[in-house]
Structures are given as C-alpha cells and as structure tokens.
Amino acid sequence: MFYRTDTNDHGMAHDPFKAIVAPRPIGWIGTKGRDGSLNLSPYSFFNIVSDKPKLVMFSSSGRKHSLRNAEETGVFTASLASRHLADRMNASSAPVDYGVNEFDLAELTAKMGEIVDAPYVAEAYTALECRLTEIIQPKGLDGEGAESYMVFGQVVGIHISEEIIRDGRIAMELARPMGRMGYRDYTDGGENVFELDRPGVKRQ
Structure with a gap:
C-alpha cells in the first residue's frame, strides 16, 4: 500500500506512522516546578542525539508540565523504564493537573539528582541528569510551527544500578529497557537480545 500524508487516507483503523518508527525508547522525564512540585511523565518521543557532548531530546506534544518545568528551571532527568516498572510507568502517564505528584500516583520513589535539582525514579536501573540546552518548535513544509516542542539537554550525570x-x-x-512500538504495544530487551558485528570494508 501507499498513501499520501497530506490526505492521510491509509484506510486503517489507526494512523500507522508511530507503529512504523518503532521501537522508540521511553524517556521517563522528571522535573521540579518553581513551586517545589514534582512531576514525572513518560515520553516515547525521546532519544540520544549526540555523544560528544552527550545530548538527549524529548518532544512534548503541546506545552505539557515537563516542558514548563524544564523551561523554568533549566534542568530535568530521564529515567529509563524497564519491564519491571511497566505498570508504574503507565500509571505515571495519567493526565492530571499541574502540581499533582506522579511519583506518588505511581507509587515510586523520587530521588533528587546529585548535580541537578530535579527528581529521578529511584527504582529505575538507569537515569540521566540533564541541563537544558535549547527548546525548539520544529516547522513543517508550510513554514508553520508544529504542535510539538523539542527539549534538548546535556547529560551531566549518569546513574546505573549495579544489579x-x-x-x-x-x-x-x-x-530489559522498554520501547514503544505503536498503538498500545510495547517491547523490552528481554530474551530476544542479539549481537551483530559491524562489517569491515573489503580491500582490493
């Protein structure tokens, strides 16, 4: 099948775009508001974008609480959700009012960063402490700004569980890091992890 995205006439029950670009790692973004409130939200529009310096990005569809707090404080964390935390990650995605503590909602432990004044998930196997570098609103072909905001941060500290x-x-x-597949589907790095060596160049 083929369809044009300007009409989006794919004939399927749901838009397949996000299921095609999959799996997508989940950045569990932790922030602290100016009022001292803690916020935790999972973002599947998340990834590393550079190694030198170490930069990560999450994309907020609209001006959500994570974006607001990161913009106001200049810091955020990204915990990586693993399979054992799947249900609690999902619980933290509930659409609640600003100021509601999703750590409490999902029965998770909020631990403040060693370097940045933002919370991360203590139960997570890995977490990144980040300082905001820029926020951009990408444009489409028509030159208009998208409904999403890309939040970039430089990783200044990394937590890894000895486990x-x-x-x-x-x-x-x-x-077993979780990834979003599309629709309501997820995957993890469980039994089906495999290695591939990068090919060398054959010399004549």
Whole structure:
C-alpha cells in the first residue's frame, strides 16, 4: 500500500506512522516546578542525539508540565523504564493537573539528582541528569510551527544500578529497557537480545 500524508487516507483503523518508527525508547522525564512540585511523565518521543557532548531530546506534544518545568528551571532527568516498572510507568502517564505528584500516583520513589535539582525514579536501573540546552518548535513544509516542542539537554550525570552490570557492560537481558512500538504495544530487551558485528570494508 501507499498513501499520501497530506490526505492521510491509509484506510486503517489507526494512523500507522508511530507503529512504523518503532521501537522508540521511553524517556521517563522528571522535573521540579518553581513551586517545589514534582512531576514525572513518560515520553516515547525521546532519544540520544549526540555523544560528544552527550545530548538527549524529548518532544512534548503541546506545552505539557515537563516542558514548563524544564523551561523554568533549566534542568530535568530521564529515567529509563524497564519491564519491571511497566505498570508504574503507565500509571505515571495519567493526565492530571499541574502540581499533582506522579511519583506518588505511581507509587515510586523520587530521588533528587546529585548535580541537578530535579527528581529521578529511584527504582529505575538507569537515569540521566540533564541541563537544558535549547527548546525548539520544529516547522513543517508550510513554514508553520508544529504542535510539538523539542527539549534538548546535556547529560551531566549518569546513574546505573549495579544489579544490571555484568563483565563491565550493562546486561540488556537484565535491564530489559522498554520501547514503544505503536498503538498500545510495547517491547523490552528481554530474551530476544542479539549481537551483530559491524562489517569491515573489503580491500582490493
């Protein structure tokens, strides 16, 4: 099948776009408001964008609480959701009013960063402490701003649980990081983790 995205006439029950670009890692963004309130929200529009310096990005559809707090305070954290926290990650996605503490809502422990004044999920196997570098509103072909805001941050601190470290590496079969597949589907890095060596260049 083929369809044009200007008409979006795909004939399917749901728009397949987000199911095509999958799996997408979930950045569990932790922020603290100016009023001292704590916020936690999972974003599947999340990824690393640079290694030197270490930069990550999450994209907010509209001006959500995570965006507001990161913009006002200049910091945020990104905990990575693993399979054992799937239900609590989902609970933290509930659409609640500003100031409602999703850590409490999802029965999670909020731990403040070592470097940044923002909370991360203590139960998560890994977490990144980030300082805001920029926020952009990307434009479409018509030059108009999208309904999303891209929030970039430089990673200034990294937490890794000793539980998932084996032989000097993060054991993905233990970490089982969750990814969003599309629709209501998720995946994790469980039993089906496999390695591929990058090919070398054949010399003539």
